[in-house]
Amino acid sequence: MPKIKLPTKSPKIDMTPMVDTFAVILVFLLLTSQMRQPEPTNVDMPFSISETPIPDFNSMTFLISNDNRVFFNVDNGSDTLLKFRRKILEEMGNHYEIQFTNAELAMFEKYNSAIGVPMQQIKEYLNSEMSARKNMETGIPMDSTDNQLAMWILYSRKVNPAVRATIKGDAATEFPTVKKVLNILQDKNVHRFNLVTSLEAVRINLDEIQQ
Amino acid sequence: MAEIIQQEQSGGKKKAKKILPHMDMTPMVDLMMLLITFFMLTTSLSKAKVMEITLPEKIRDPNQEPPKITASRTLNILLGPDDKIYWYPGRVAEEDYKNLPPVFQTDYSPAGVRAVLLERNRSLFRTINEFERQVLEGRIRISQDSVQKSISRLKTDDDTGPIVLIKAYKKANYGNFVDILDEMNICGIARYTFMDIAWYEEAMVEKAAGITSTSASSN
Numbered sequence: 001m002p003k004i005k006l007p008t009k010s011p012k013i014d015m016t017p018m019v020d021t022f023a024v025i026l027v028f029l030l031l032t033s034q035m036r037q038p039e040p041t042n043v044d045m046p047f048s049i050s051e052t053p054i055p056d057f058n059s060m061t062f063l064i065s066n067d068n069r070v071f072f073n074v075d076n077g078s079d080t081l082l083k084f085r086r087k088i089l090e091e092m093g094n095h096y097e098i099q100f101t102n103a104e105l106a107m108f109e110k111y112n113s114a115i116g117v118p119m120q121q122i123k124e125y126l127n128s129e130m131s132a133r134k135n136m137e138t139g140i141p142m143d144s145t146d147n148q149l150a151m152w153i154l155y156s157r158k159v160n161p162a163v164r165a166t167i168k169g170d171a172a173t174e175f176p177t178v179k180k181v182l183n184i185l186q187d188k189n190v191h192r193f194n195l196v197t198s199l200e201a202v203r204i205n206l207d208e209i210q211q
Numbered sequence: 212m213a214e215i216i217q218q219e220q221s222g223g224k225k226k227a228k229k230i231l232p233h234m235d236m237t238p239m240v241d242l243m244m245l246l247i248t249f250f251m252l253t254t255s256l257s258k259a260k261v262m263e264i265t266l267p268e269k270i271r272d273p274n275q276e277p278p279k280i281t282a283s284r285t286l287n288i289l290l291g292p293d294d295k296i297y298w299y300p301g302r303v304a305e306e307d308y309k310n311l312p313p314v315f316q317t318d319y320s321p322a323g324v325r326a327v328l329l330e331r332n333r334s335l336f337r338t339i340n341e342f343e344r345q346v347l348e349g350r351i352r353i354s355q356d357s358v359q360k361s362i363s364r365l366k367t368d369d370d371t372g373p374i375v376l377i378k379a380y381k382k383a384n385y386g387n388f389v390d391i392l393d394e395m396n397i398c399g400i401a402r403y404t405f406m407d408i409a410w411y412e413e414a415m416v417e418k419a420a421g422i423t424s425t426s427a428s429s430n
Contacts, residue, residue, distance in 0.1 A: 014236070015235070015237050015239070016236050018236070018240050019236050019239050019240055022243035022244065022247060023243065025247055026243060026246055026247055026250065029247065029250045029251065030250065032256060033250065033254035033255060033256045034254060034255065034258070035253060035254055036253060036254055036255045045259065046389035046390065047389075047390075047393070048262045048389055048390075048392070048393040048396070049393055049396060049397060050260050050261060050262040050263075050393070051260060052260060052261050052262070052263065053258045053261070054259045054260065054261050055261070166261065168259075169385040169389075170385065171384065171385060171386030172384055172385070172386065173384055173386075174382070174384055174385075175290070175379045175380075175381060175384055175385060175387070176381050178385045178388065179379065182266065186266060186268075186269050187269070189268075191265055191266050191267070191268060192264070192265045192266075193263070193264055193266075194261035194262065194263055194264075195261060195262045195263075195264060195389055196259050196260070196261055197259070197260050197261065198259065198260065199257070199260050
């Protein structure tokens, strides 16, 4: 039997089409997705059939974790020049007689995660390292004696009258905590809120109703 | 890292051979993979959804009476502990606390609370469904924006469906709250609101769930 002679070619594959494919996927991902917001705590959102997307700006978010801590977040507004966060912190500082430096205000303006520290500690919080911050997050106080959450709501609405309340709660949060937040909102005359949920497809038709 | 494949030159002939500039793309592929992985992990494709809810205004003036509602249309839903729902129709006066009516137990499954709600809201649900089908089949020509408006008008005009009062017992969780509001949207309930639970209703839940009462009649 004659031996079959294989042509001696270097086993090289042209990778150019693969690069093209990956570039297309990369561009697709860049265009369709948005950065995930870092959150101080893990929140498992409940499901609903609602299909309204979350608004991009003019919203104040109350993050309620399942260990009953409440975090507050507010956005800078539709234009970065508006600097709502900075103004709100200044107002809060005036109310609690805390003087913030320019650097601290700038830090707060750029800090895009929800905050969960009492006002008295917020200066220290802004000046400390990322790892140290984690231990300081005890939630915003909302007792009747020291209702800082109500103050945050008050000044957020004063600075940005168009702000809408959004509640983002963990599905396992005990109801009294949520009720407390709802009560404070109602006290401050906020009656319409958005509840953040994940989408769940539920469809029912007429056959389901037995007659 | 560019790599140029050179062909061996044979013989003494000095002939300028064509040099094929071939670039090795493998490192670039690696880089792309890395970037894609990074973006897949740090970004989210789906945007979170929101559900809108409007709570009634607080009654601050002590002389102001709460709005009267027809007892025959009222359906009270009490969110109980352990993902259970207790419901009773009608109204219970505070004076009747000695003989409270029995509550019915159900859950958040489609066969549970949804069946209860749909049974009472059948006519409105049918009207809305019929309307939506006619829009889909093109028998009613209407712009997409007006569909929601028309449905909400159908809801406002309805006067047979239940008026659902949702009250949460202290052991309920936030997921239950969202679930029940979601059921309201699924069943097309026209009138529902969220209220504070009364102490006798707490007692009703505790009796039905077999919890020994912890809070005595405080208010």
